Amino acid sequence: ASGIAEPDRVAAYGDRRHIRPDGIVVAVDATDVVNRAADRIYGSLVRRQAAAADLLLVTKADLTRDDGMAARSWCGDVAVGTPVVTSDRTGSDMWVGQVLGSPQPAAFPAPGTGLDSTPTVDSPAMNLPVETLSVLVDDRLDADNLAEALSLLRDRVGSGLLRAKAVLSEADGSHKAVHLAGGRVSVEPAPRSAPGILVLIAAPGSLDGVNLSEALRVTQDPEEVSVS
Structure with missing residues (x-):
């Protein structure tokens, strides 16, 4: 999903289709996430997207003056305790190994309770105007x-x-x-x-x-x- 999607609700839908998620990875655009999060209408959605993540992936850090530091700091403030990694500036997918090959799987939530289970989403859909x-x-x-x-x-x-x-x-x-x-x-x-x-x-x-x-x-x- 992308844009104005709500990751936790998308993941819950996948589980109902017998696609059991092991976790939610949310990509954070380092070039504008801080400004987007401050938006009067959509800022609450941006913050919710990050808060729903089991892993935050900071992208486009090489396009910022601070090499993505502000975006990583924002991630730490909004999603306390959620692992944050930065995508390789060459555009490679080496970060995938950091996720799937993590030596500390306990940092990520355990898989769902079963293919027949219906996961719950604590907060209601945001219903933002578009x-x-x-x-x-x-x-x-x-x-x-x-x-x-x-x-x-x-x-x-x-x-x-x-x-x-x-x-x-x-x-x-x-x-x-x-x-x-x-x-x-x-x-x-x-x-x-x-x-x-x-x-x-x-x-x-x-x-x-x-x-x-x-x-x-x-x-x-x-x-x-x-x-x-």
Whole structure:
């Protein structure tokens, strides 16, 4: 799960599907977790995500001026006693060995009580308001151009634009995914084609007055999927 998900509730759902979790790993974006946690609307969710973790993985520490120190300190304050590791700055997955190969398994909770058990989640769902929009991207627009348009939209809207994703077919037949997450826009190869639909998740009202058809060069006006 990513973005505005609640890890403890996602893990509980997996258990009901006979996928018994051994623990919850929450990735903490070192570049903006402190600011996100202070957000008036969504800060409580950010703190809950960290508090639900059995292991906190600090990512993008190499992109910060303090090498992720502020993020690690925040983790220690919000989730007292929860193990914190930092992902390798080369982008490798060596941290996986730190988790699965830990010489101190007692630091992590014991597995669930059985495949037929129904785990409990102590706190209710947070039901935070979000606005979801779906737009059809112009088939002449490639991934790099969409990424540039998303970057400009992010700069205009600010932190109110929470998440965006689209998979586009390129002129050479390849497929690329365009992501906006944690305020960063990225382009990466995608395994399959998609109809060129861009999904945006934003704080309610943050996109008011923005002509998305023009800003994102889409072929039709955005369709409001849900506001909750």
